[in-house]
Amino acid sequence: MGLDEDALEYHRADPPGKLEIATTKPTNTQRDLSLAYSPGVAAPCRAIADDPADAYTYTTKGNMVGVVSNGTAVLGLGDIGAQASKPVMEGKGVLFKRFADIDVFDIELDQDDPASFAEAVSMMEPTFGGINIEDIAAPACFQIEEFLREEMDIPIFHDDQHGTAIISGAALQNACEIADKELSELEVVFAGAGAAATATARFYDSLGVDRDNITMCDVDGIITAERAANGDPHSYVEPFARERPDGDLADAMDGADAFVGLSVGGIVSEEMVRSMADDPIIFAMANPEPEIGYEEAKAARDDTVIMATGRSDYPNQVNNVLGFPFIFRGALDVRATEINEAMKVAASEALAELAKRDVPDAVVKAYGDQPLQFGPGYIIPKPLDPRVLFEVSGAVAEAAMDSGVARETLDLDEYRETLEARLGKSREMMRVVLNKAQSDPKRLVLAEGDDPKMIRAAYQLTEQEIADPVLIGHKRDIWEQAADLGLDFDPEIVDPTTDELDPYAERLYDLRKRNGVTRRESDGLVHDGNYLASVMVEMGDADAMLTGLTNHYPTALRPPLQVVGTADDADYAAGVYMLTFKNRVVFVADATVNQAPDADVLAEVAEHTADLARQFNVDPRVALLSYSDFGTVDNEGTRKPREAARRLRDDPDIEFPVDGEMQADTAVVEEMLAGDYSFAELDEPANVLVFPNLEAGNIAYKLLQRLGGAEAIGPMLVGMDKPVHVLQRGDE
Template sequence: MTAVNDTPVQLTDDEIFTAHEGGKLAVGATASLADPRALSIAYTPGVARVSRAIAADPSLADRYTWAGRLVAVVSDGTAVLGLGDIGPRASLPVMEGKAALFKAFGGLDSIPLVLDTTDVDEIVETLVRLRPSFGAVNLEDVSAPRCFELEAKLIEALDVPVMHDDQHGTAVVTLAALRGANTVLGKDIADQRVVVSGAGAAGVAITRILLAAGAGEVTLVDSRGIIHAGRAGLNPVKEQLAPLTNGSGLRGGLDVALRGADVFVGVSSAQVPEEQVASMAAGSVVFALSNPDPEVHPEVAARHAAVVATGRSDFPNQINNVLAFPGIFRGALDAGARRITEGMKLAAAGAIAAVAAEDLAVDRIVPSALDPRVGPEVAAAVALAAAEDGVA
């Protein structure tokens, strides 16, 4: 079941498979080919003049081809939605859908590239060799912890914006939603202790953006319990976060972390018993974002929390990445940015929260994914932040 304009609808296999038959994308010409003159301009002999000009000045490619504003949507199919490691071919329908969202909500052309390798260096080498064909890279559905290494290496190897949306898109919308919730409740993030359950791609990025936004304290919990300095067996990413989190020095599992906490953000498959939600502080906020099964059912969470959000479209307050990534990439490309900075992500979260502020309520802490204002507002804020951060 999904929802359109907050109205739940039933989807059948027939309509889903029929809609995907032949794929969801096509290439359309922007130049006229209606007569011999038009053909001569668009292709031979006219195109040769443009190619010669680009050969003499490669920077002209951004003006006279689509590459400068083309987003490559790249995946190896190792962490697809709630499906896991299903491989590149099975991931392609998702990447096609992502490309369609880029066009609909960001006005950007994009092309799916699913790669038949999980080797980080091979993926980097492939994209470096393909670099003349695109102007930005959206990494999608790459498993952790490889995704951290892959993103970092691509940012260094390429001179275009690179962002792993499962990390940063989720983090941006989560921060925007928390700002909306706090406005409704009259609370300040600086006074809150936030528990993040799940230390994969999304959990790590959410932790980092909440710290950057001034959260009072963030407690990060993985499958083995609370992450803290000195805990054995931490990977390098968790080791970096350990001294920055868990300021209260808690030890134990999620039950310990949630006791008295102000905010819960779930981005793992771990189910949370009702009594643990009940142990949180009064007026708490619960974001149970796992799909298709939230960590705690929203109706159960609402018995104890003041604001509840999920990643699903058939409950109020959907935390949906489509609110973030189209505008982030559009703003980065509009500004000619070569990187996506922390400041640009914070600006995106602020823009989403600002759109939501016009119609805030406990069941409307973020705008609808279909709100046409979001993409342009996010793009404008991100472009401005790129200039302020000196990457434009």
Template sequence: MSTLKEDALKYHAEPRPGKIATEITKPTVTQRDLSLAYTPGVAEPVREIHKDPEAAYRYTGKGNLVAVISDGSAVLGLGNVGALAGKPVMEGKGVLFKRFADVDVFDIEVATQDVEEFITVVKNIAGTFGGINLEDISAPRCFEIEKRLQEMLDIPVFHDDQHGTAVIIAAGLMNALEIQGKQLADVNIVCVGAGAAGIASMNLLAALGANQQKLLMVDSKGVLHTGRSDLNSFKRDYAVETDKHTLADACQGADVFIGLSGPNVMSVDMLNSMAANPIVFALSNPDPEIAPATALAERDDLLMATGRSDYPNQINNVLGFPFLFRGALDVRARCINTDMLKAAVYALAELAREPVPPEVLAAYSLDSLAFGKDYIIPKPFDPRLRERVPTAVAKAAVDSGVARLPL
């Protein structure tokens, strides 16, 4: 039997290297077709776009084209492997965009990790695209890059490792709280991992109504508290006045544990010190912060999610970014704002509470699936995602004034 490594390398290499390609969308079978596709006919849309840049949305593929752009500084769990080595991941992102939301992608690997150079490159090529998906860029550089590019450009600039992750965590947590009989505004939340995903997730939870004074963020040196002098500006926003300085301290009495760090950082003692009916999102991949079998054997009142597909409640970004961009592109939004993120959260959470279609059960070889401790978030192959989430996002874009087209 072949190994995963052998299968993965063969998958990427054969019968044609890579995972994505371009396609021609117009007829090219006659001389007349070619004269329209290129010279002399192509001069006509060029003239129209020269007169009105917005005409590019009518005469080119710009409106359905997203750039997946990375510098390779934080690729999956592999770290700083560089831009070229990250290309298979960026192509994979293109596969997911196209498969789940019919969004076209060019993947672009930028061979610099200098913030200014990277921003200059993206700014100068942005006119090609209807949106920019920043990918696998290390923190805290990613915060500055995203913020400055969004200020410069009039198309969505979205860092999926931040906001895509945040949306799925928030949607799953809303339903987990419902099942466990708790309210977001009341719960004590511990987030282990104060990088891009952690900070963005806490930002979104705060926007949804979490009490920021009840949010304890933990990095490699312990709880972010006001007595620390080693915090960057992004971490300082989550520094609270507390005598809890270690992860073990933070877990005592906590209602929610969100792990975005590394394997096995949560001990059984930490789990047992949490409040009644706890929620644990152990999202480190491939090895969670605490093994699900261990955690569930220890506490029968636990609701648990992971980042893995072989356990219930997978927190998977593919539920977010394709549909966020689909909704944004459909109304030609200038950005993806907090209102649009919140709309995606609510749409995902509500969908998981509805009866599961037979085709979803068939795709996952299940006899039944219903809202509860083992099903808090929709499955990626749920066909309803394609309609529900983009529509909610597009409506929020229109309502918040960032759309250029009506719903």
């Protein structure tokens, strides 16, 4: 099947389209329905009637954007009408939800008259927290946006104008830095004089480009002062009409520093690129065919050509999804009355700054492990970089507050954390641990320190002040790799080939001499990163260790078990995964260590896992799982979790509710616990699930991850004397 056939099948698969409405509150009982509708709904209605601002408290308005179009200028399709534009507007809604957790109603109005269209949209203000107008032809789009900004007291944003301006503006700032050019001195040529080009030229002026250095061209050539005086083209371009002779695009590009294409494909030749100034900046953003191809532009010159396009198959895609979801997120969260120029500039500057920072491995992996390092091939972030949400939205919210258009004041540090939580429950839970780590950074030794992922992890730990990393590996290799990765930091390195390791070898010998390790063998073992890291932690030269990235789990786990060992109050270690769902967190144990635990092991694992849950600020409720419910099956297998649960319940030092043996659904479904098993110690569903053996735990967490939509964090090793973290091989 071709792309068109695939797209048609994608859209017609049941249910048709790409959006649906989902309830956010319980609707399972008569009481639920009486609260959701009559008679309970009268209470919020009265509250809003008394104070209209309460609409943000009691309804979806504060997280609802209207995506509105008449279909007169749909990207790549032209004037196809309101009805035909609906798939695009639904798609816009998907992007709002996927990237910024904003709900959308798409509205297609069969109205070409700008005044009538604008009036219809203005009447929707009670419904929405913001309006995104989309795919409307120029100059009507300018008139509509101006009217709505005057008439409505909520954010209005025409993405076709401002999205491209903001994203390409971020790229322009970084391109100038790389090319060592000043924005104020930049000679910029535009191909195109429509909505996107005009708005982008205006925005570049806001960023610091001298308006007198901007030359705009349309199909008839350079837009001169003489043409503008004769009303050609529309009046919105007039501020950029130049006092210069007539000419075509080739004349305009001669000697220019930057070319910005928002027109049609194939209109720029290699010769035109060669005529530009040194190290030219070329943003050829026509879709699907750029004004000049990426390879052609690069091949035209021997110096540095900094190139961006609108395509995803080349570096530096100017993609509007980097802008509108996050700009609206920040604007909605401070209840801004508008999206002003300060907020747009803040968004662009935040994107530019983010592109200079090290890119997380998860993002690199999502883009095929291609190098993503600040330079000519990477001047704007990637849309799948999760940091865009809290960097851009936070900058926009701050600019709204500073510029006086915000009706709510936010603590920006707290706001950043709420934004991070929107990326998923796992990010919210990890933030708890990161905050604790940042308050008291520890020395963390990375056993596989010469692996690129570990080097980048060390850089990010340092940059975010989470920990003080110590890398084990060859110094020269680590320094060279750090330089190749563009990481400007000076990590602490322990090099087994050059550093003095005698004290570590002696300590390892003392610990293992009655387990068959000779003094000579200990000299060799400390050259193994896992053993060296383990001894460093055991001796107190590091507070914690991390390993497992390049070794099988049992191989990586063996040295810390032999050297660090379990805690004084523990006889067993265990591997725990934290599984996060949309509104629930569950800790699963044991999924990696103990193959056939008896009741003693199960009880201890339950206790360790409950302690781990508390580290994430979760009050543990523990269930010992089986295929039996409270004695319905009695055999050796079911007796182990039953006995473990009994011991924990009888222990006066245990301060968490625990019960079992029970089936998995009994443990997590409140109605089942409250029904037939109302005698159970758990009055709420369990959030710590202890499985009867390694097979069950490992199978369960992987099924929940792959089929149940859970995000898995771990494995986290519990029961050790000091913090030891062993990754599954290949983890990010």
